[in-house]
Amino acid sequence: MLKIENLSKRFGGLAAVNEVSTSIEKGKINAIIGPNGAGKTTFFNLISGVHKPTSGRITLDGVDVTHLRTDEVAKLGVSRTFQTTALFDNASVLDNLIVGHRLRTKSGLWDVLVGSSRLKNEEKVCREKARDALDFVGLSHMANRMAGDISQEERKRVAFALALSTDPKVVLLDEPAGGVNPDETVGLADLIRKMVKHGLTVGLIEHKMNMIMSLADKIMVLNYGEKIAEGTPAEIRANPAVIDAYLGSEHADA
Numbered sequence: 001m002l003k004i005e006n007l008s009k010r011f012g013g014l015a016a017v018n019e020v021s022t023s024i025e026k027g028k029i030n031a032i033i034g035p036n037g038a039g040k041t042t043f044f045n046l047i048s049g050v051h052k053p054t055s056g057r058i059t060l061d062g063v064d065v066t067h068l069r070t071d072e073v074a075k076l077g078v079s080r081t082f083q084t085t086a087l088f089d090n091a092s093v094l095d096n097l098i099v100g101h102r103l104r105t106k107s108g109l110w111d112v113l114v115g116s117s118r119l120k121n122e123e124k125v126c127r128e129k130a131r132d133a134l135d136f137v138g139l140s141h142m143a144n145r146m147a148g149d150i151s152q153e154e155r156k157r158v159a160f161a162l163a164l165s166t167d168p169k170v171v172l173l174d175e176p177a178g179g180v181n182p183d184e185t186v187g188l189a190d191l192i193r194k195m196v197k198h199g200l201t202v203g204l205i206e207h208k209m210n211m212i213m214s215l216a217d218k219i220m221v222l223n224y225g226e227k228i229a230e231g232t233p234a235e236i237r238a239n240p241a242v243i244d245a246y247l248g249s250e251h252a253d254a
């Protein structure tokens with residue numbers, strides 16, 4: 001699905017991502033783990049067009065997407081969530097989703113000024129997509145709640161809904177279970193499994209090792225920007241380099 005070849009990103013003298021080659025495999029949960037500052041979020045930022053790579057190549061189903069902008073990558077089917085879910089706290093959950101969707105599918109100013117039929121149609125589609133996404137993540141009953149009044153776990157679900165509202169093929173989830181309790185983590189893991197069951201491909205960054213080990217089909221381990229291992233959960237758990245760099249340390253949460 002996504003093929004990443006020799007991908008690097010330098011910030012000044014720092015190689016945040018260094019010559020990483022891997023793939024995000026279709027219909028699978030592809031996890032990325034590693035210590036704080038290992039380059040995991042930067043890796044997602046490169047794939048989703050937030051940062052331009054210093055070198056390397058990214059292809060999506062054979063199409064070169066290396067230098068595309070975020071909105072262009074989103075239109076081709078790559079969507080993502082962020083570590084912190086920025087919502088408009090004084091707007092309803094549904095309105096947050098509608099605005100989020102519009103930001104990703106915006107009509108031109110001309111459409112807005114003349115109230116074109118394209119815009120009206122887009123608005124209708126947008127509202128339907130938002131409701132479908134809310135339903136998928138189990139928050140239909142929260143549609144009219146103020147975003148500022150919902151729990152951290154519900155914010156995480158809204159983040160999933162935002163990512164799903166653009167009909168992606170691949171969803172990149174950056175610490176989806178950060179800051180939520182163990183029971184809620186199980187619920188979010190179920191939701192990730194449901195995404196895959198519905199045909200989505202998932203990229204997953206997470207520090208919660210129980211969650212990663214039970215969910216991932218494959219795990220890539222980054223350390224100081226470099227890929228130090230890749231394999232099944234069982235292979236990764238037994239890999240001495242990974243234990244040394246990450247699993248044996250205090251970084252990985254249960």
Ligand SMILES: Nc1ncnc2c1ncn2[C@@H]1O[C@H](COP(=O)(O)OP(=O)(O)OP(=O)(O)O)[C@@H](O)[C@H]1O
Binds near residue numbers: 011014016034040043
């Ligand atoms: N925009 C930026 N400008 C300069 N340096 C950056 C930028 N983004 C990330 N870095 C640096 O790149 C390195 C990798 O950071 P990144 O956030 O990708 O790590 P991470 O593995 O996601 O960490 P965490 O688990 O803490 O989220 C860090 O040293 C970070 O300080």
